Amino acid sequence: MKKLFLLAFLMLGMISVQSYAQDESEELTEEEMVKYAAMEAKVQAFIKEKQTTMEEMIKENETLGGGARYNEIKGAWGNDEKLAEIEATEEEKEAFAEIQAYIDAIGDEVKEYMTGxxxxxxxxxxxxxxxxxxxxxxxxxxxxxxxNLVAELQNQEEGDEAESEEK
Known part of the structure; x- marks a missing residue:
């Protein structure tokens, strides 16, 4: 889960966007910082949503029976001997692979969303x-x-969500 947040921050540095002709000495405005922070907050909310979906996939997967078995298979993944030791069934392997495919796709989805x-x-x-x-x-x-602006926006969003849940 921490990997997803780390992935988002690493992507910020990796996304290359063509720079338009712009005077380097131009002063950064408050509006530009707020727009950037809003974009960051949206990306982080998107990541949180994907993370929640991933957690639900793991917890609610009837084949795996929850997070403990998922973690056990994850620890043995890629090693047939270890998978045999923990008696991982073909159905469990397939369920694990589906979840892993979702997790692997998150990075690309975040990059695409952020670029957009x-x-x-x-x-x-x-x-x-x-x-x-x-x-x-x-x-x-x-x-x-x-x-600080990103944190403010996230706190505001969480407050708005809590308020709407109370109603």
């Missing part, structure tokens, strides 16, 4: 993305400010 947000000029735009990334790399204070 970045390229959408109304959400963020490639030029703004590049400008903010440059500023974050150049100034740790900007990075901290963005991280």
């Amino acid at each position: 947000l970045i390229m959408d000029a109304e959400v963020l735009g490639a030029a703004t993305y590049n400008k903010v990334r440059r500023a974050m790399n150049a100034d740790p204070a900007v990075k901290e400010q963005i991280n």
